Amino acid sequence: MRLKSLFILYILIFIPLFVFSQQNQLDSGKKYTIGEITVSGAQSFNELTVITFSGLKKGEEIYIPGQRISNVIKKLWDENLFSDVNIYVTDIQDNIVDLEINITELPTLNETTITGIRKGKAKELLKELDLTKGKKVTKNLLTTTENFIKNKYKDDGFFFANVMMNTNTVVDSTGEEIGQNLNINIDRGKKVKVKKIHIAGNNELTNAKVRRSMKNTKQKNPIRIFKRSKYIKSAYEEDKASLVSNYKEKGYRDARIVSDSLAIVDEKNIELFINLEEGRKHYFGDIRFIGNSIYTDQELKNFLGIQKGDTYNGVLLQERIADDTDPDADDLTNAYQNNGYLFSRINPVEVNIQNDTIDFEIRIYEGRLAYFNNVTVVGNDKTNDHVIYRELRVRPGQKYSKRNVVRTIRELGQLGFFDPETIAPEFKNVDPNTGTLDMEFRVEESGASQIELQGGYGGGGFVGTLGLSFNNFSLRNIFNGDAYRPLPMGDGQKLSLRAQASSFYQTYSLSLVEPWLGGKKPVQFSLSFSHTIQYFYDFREREADRDRRFLITGGSIGLAKRLRWPDDHFVLSHAISFQHYNLKNYNTGLFTFGNGFSNNLAYTIGVSRNNTFTNPVFPLGGSEFNVTAKLTPPYSLFNNVKYSTLDSDPEFQNPDGSPNQGLIDQKRFNWLEYYKIKFKGTWYTNIIDKLVLRPQVEFGFLGAYNLDRGVPPFERFFMGGDGLGAFSLDGREIISLRGYPNQSLSDQDGNTIFNKFSLELRYPITLKQMASIYALTFIEGGATYDGFKNYNPFQLKRSAGAGIRIFMPAFGLLGIDFGYGFDPIPGTFQANGWETHFIIGQQF
Template sequence: MGKQVNNLANILSLTTFLKHCSAVLLLVSSMSIQAQELPYSNGKKYILGEVSVSGNTSFSEQTIVTYSGLSKGKEMSIPGEDIGDAIKKLWNSKLFSDIEIYITKIEGNVAYLEIRLSDLPQLYELKINGVKKGKHEGIIKDTKLNKGVKVTENLLTTTKNFLNKKYKKEGFLNSKVHINTIEVKDSTPTARVNMVLNIDKGEKVKIKDIVFNGNEVLSDKYLRKSMKGTKKINRLRILKRSKFIDSSYQADLGHIVEKYKENGYRDARILSDSIIYNDDKTISLKIGVSEGTQYSFGDISFIGNTVYTNEQLTRMLRIRKGDTYNGVLLQKRIADNTKPDADDITNLYQNSGYLFSSINPVEVNATNNVIDMEIRISEGKPAYFNNVSIVGNDKTNDHVIYREIRTRPGQLYSKANVVRTVRELGQLGFFDAQEISPNFNNPNPNEGTIDMEYSVKETGSSQIELQGGYGGGGFIGTLGLSFNNFSIKDIFKKDAYKPIPMGDGQKLALRLQASRFYQTYSFSFSEPWLGGKRPVQFSTSISHTKQFLYDYTTGNADKSKSFNITGITFGLAKRLQVPDDFFVLSQAISYQRYDLNNYNTGLFTFGDGYANNLSYTVGLSRDNTNIDPIYPTGGSKFGVTAKLSIPYSLFDGVDYSQLKEDREQAVTDQDATELAKIDQERYKWLEFYKVNFKGEWYTQITKDLVLRPSTEFGFLGAYNNDRGVIPFERFYLGGDGLGTYSLDGREAIALRGYPNQSLSDNDGGTIYNKFSLELRYPITLKASAKIYALGFLEGGASYNNFRDYNPFEIKRSAGLGIRIFMPAFGLLGIDFGHGFDPLESLGETKAHGWETHFIIGQQF
């Protein structure tokens, strides 16, 4: 054998060695091919001579030899570990394929080697078929198929397996992935390939049936109901689809076990689950369960508690001896992780300062299906806030944020105060409510201290308001500028204009609204913390409106006949402490001057004259909606207001009963001059009272889906029936609510599915009610744009007096819409509403049908 090695050009291949590391394969010349395994014990010492490199590679010979570690003059055994290590190094570089090392010749004790290898091909171009172009970037990112990546068999296999697994998790159980590579033949020395990725996702597979085995206590129907995201085909179901999603299915297997635990079967478990493919391209799920036996609670004792007595903790736990065992409920009563403000024992301790407390339920006995529990409590030291800081506010001044913070240095820790602080910062509207984060820093259980840092991300708080729509007899356009984080103290500082003075939380708004028939201008300002010490909001507004009379002959506005209103309002709103500090008491005094210039309509019997409206408004509201004011997910908001004038008829010396008789006589005599004179006397100073109520509630049905029911009511009355209800301050129901100008104090109430103000008489109603139910789903809640879709049911009506009032005789509608909130423009939206009832005023006998409502800068 030794003579053959000396006389022939011998080749030693170590490819097999790389995989087996137990022997090398010595291949003798191609003239007389023989092979025999040479164990390491037969290795002979050689001095390494020249090492050459061959094959298809763009790397230099010196680079490859150096990297392999096979340096000239090195003493090594052949066969031996040195050559195996060299192959490993080259292989682990992930740059080469087909690595082989040969003995080219042996002269005495000097061995000459040749490294033969090929570069791995690089990815040159990637083509993806079968999915939308918008998905290509995500696929490339997930699979790392970037240009220049080395293409290996492992890469191809990993990519294929990853994509198949990905699509199956998404419900595409029949997905297929094929990968083809094509060598690029050009003058470039680097090996390159083009790759074609063919993806056939197929259709999502629907679930025909879900069958359970082994269940005797809980029925199939009951268990299927516990599966939140896995539903079988039901044509009557709208919100939940029947397509199979693996991740939802795996979660639902856990929900099945939880449902058993809620019913006392704590040992229940899933024994098996399988997917059966049906001939109609659907699947059936078979789930085997083991129910075990039902348990009940035995003795429940508390260990380690000193702050609260056993009786207090028992009342909070609300579980008694003999109750059916419910492990899910037990955990929620101890620590409900789904609600930060849950009524549980953990929050009881945390709201009393015991941040470092821990509460663990332990089963100490389970004899005869009765479980005795110990609730083991480690209270720890009370924690106090050490440092409280804010990060992320570049525009808003620190004092604006600190005055809303409920956690102060030196104050006893309270989780409820942390949660409330996050809510208050979100309600300011200056920050992205989704990004507000309370960070606990430097907790020190030994000393009982914690640092609190609130991280905020500022968002645009100034808005350009643009509205367009039809109402009040023509196109209505609105242009407004609203600065919601204004700083009036910096108004004379040149450096503060970036582009306007900002940071003190004040609100300044300028608004222009116009159509062919009217113009209105308004200015408003509010300071939320008057004096800077307490949350007392001061607000003021000034407005001027000019209404032109409609000319029936031309269909245009008659500019020589006008109705002008000038008004000013001052208001104060104070946050209350009782019943709780979500309540706000607001008060305002307002004055409007109405001037009529040759303005003769059915609404007013005098065309030239004036009226004065001096009124006092008092309101009580409560708003505890959760965090994001654009997309609340919980809580409620309600308000009741009363607007009152002075009861002039008590002391002005006018006999209104006689005036009423005189007016009736003037109507009988058709004496327009006398009628105008009487009404001028009646409306010189307006006398009325007006009551409004509005309530809305938010309930999170699932993680994202929010239900919002709301109700509204309004009533306009008179102190003196002889004087009558004034023709001002009335309610106009229907449409998109765009006609919100200040003309005669009227209120435009939106009711989608009908034209603007079509559900009230021309002179408006004195009573209205409205009911609404919205289902909202967020598409994105990012700071740059918050978008959500909605479906709605609405109903409402307006009435002229209580004799006609019937809250059940309403105009009904339903529809779909979308809302987009962008910080610079406010809320934008479009709704498609279908009115189910005919409008008698328009001569309709069938359902009114569809109406499109487009809004900008307004929220229903």
């Protein structure tokens, strides 16, 4: 094609030269000296530039026509700047010739638009095509662009994608041409489907087993629901590698795909043909370790976990040496790198193959111990250095440990002050000769303060919440005016202010958390205060009676310490809390006395373990457990009150001799006596890509030391809904269960036992710093009970649904769930059906 174009150009050039020679008696066998060189037809190029491009010089001797002229034409053509090039002889004086270079410029690209696909996809495609303004519009550019788009969509399964390209000239106000606009119209068509996958050459594995090893490429099957049969080239290439790996895992070391091909059946279907060569099944023979001095052969064999006679598994062998998918894997490489041997190298070598048995040597180069020289953190322009450095698990002079590097990344991500997706360690000045390295952790600050705006309809009325959380507060600078930007920040403390109100209650709270009390050890100190005014509410009239009220005032102080045993993911916490309940003319079904008070002094001890991965908003792995026990003093052991005989005590009787239940309950509950046990466990499992499975189990029990005194009407469990109905601070706990109205699955006065089981499948849409968004589906079940005599963990209210979560640093977690309740709520006989839940400032 290119030779044809050049041939045409030569004809176009030589014809004018030939004609001129006939008129001016140009001698083709004679050398001429170039006189003047002029340029015509140029628009954006000046004359000197074109002459420079040509390489012709005044005084140069050339043959006309001749190879030199041909080379000049070719050179100008190769610049891809001109659509036409001609060279004319304009004058001859003796042996001196004047030349004219006549050029026609290629049009330049002005604006490119893509239609036929979504705007977001069009924007991404424009970036890939790199069709920047000012590029020359050549046939090659248009052809290359069209082929690129077609191949791109073909790789995604759109085999019959059609691309139409149109250009139109753009002129300015004076009528002068300023470029060409390019419009690309794309008709993707439909993705082709895999009608059939033909397998040949397989004897040991059936066709079905071979196809199952291809996770993403499936042939048509009307029974299959979750995996479609659309063809995507990149996925198919991955599946071919998975197919071979599947054979290698089963001992077929030499398995390979001899050939594969694709046949188009029609515009909707294709068929794939895969020809295999399985080879024979192999087994591990002797495995020897060479070069090891730090670990014994037996220790390395324990790490390797492979015995002589085991079926050969090349994939497993590589994972046991270095598992690239898990930075914390118990493999040989991590065994060395966690012990300081950064420069170690481990290579498995096949040293003997006899029949079906393969002997291996694991050749180890240990190198010298590596130590951290300098450890730095960059990118923190708000958070003070000491807040970061106290979380680092690596120190200058410390022996290198990959585990500690990974743990440092997790700890920095869990702080919540930085974008966890961008935290990265950089190795610098790594010197194997001296055994030293510098490490730099790069962080990007994210918004640490949050505004909580929460609203919902619960408890018979609209509930609104306004909260401010300053998660990187600096208490020591509270009196430093220069530190207010707009508030003193950077010391890692958390200050929260919260107000919640409806037509019949108001509640205010203040809390402060210092994660490193004294700055020396990870001992967390917390302090909180709250006050609630709750009025009697007539649900029929929808009016609040402000002469009948329930006042609750309380606070708590707590300490939590990170443990070293069983490992340093464990935290032991202690807290002392006090609430004073004051009832004034507040007669309800929950309280038998309308005037009086109760006090709730309790000690809470808890053990928790959290080793979830770096991003606290969207963990890809790990688990979180929490066990707490909330205990009040056993007053009935030393107050000498016989609660079983209170109804016969004249002090607690009405004038007619009947028991006054209000007075009795005022005596029983003047100081609350109970114990409360809770457990919560959450697991995160990364299934594939960033698809995460999150099971969760919860259990709670409220009990009494003295059965005659009984369980108090406070601290009870209420289940159902999204949790926004938690309008009272009487110690009640709202257990969310989507698919049902708020608190609809418990008795009016709450219950003393609950259990809940949930299973979520999550996938992120984006995990950017400005907003992390993920979608989820869920199934869950739960119930509340009164005492163990009614407890049945399998008698659950069930639901399922889907939702979406959006985490923005300034507002916290936002989301919406659509849940379907499969069971009737108490008092009804039909499945509850669909419920919509708005998740604002909280997380399931």
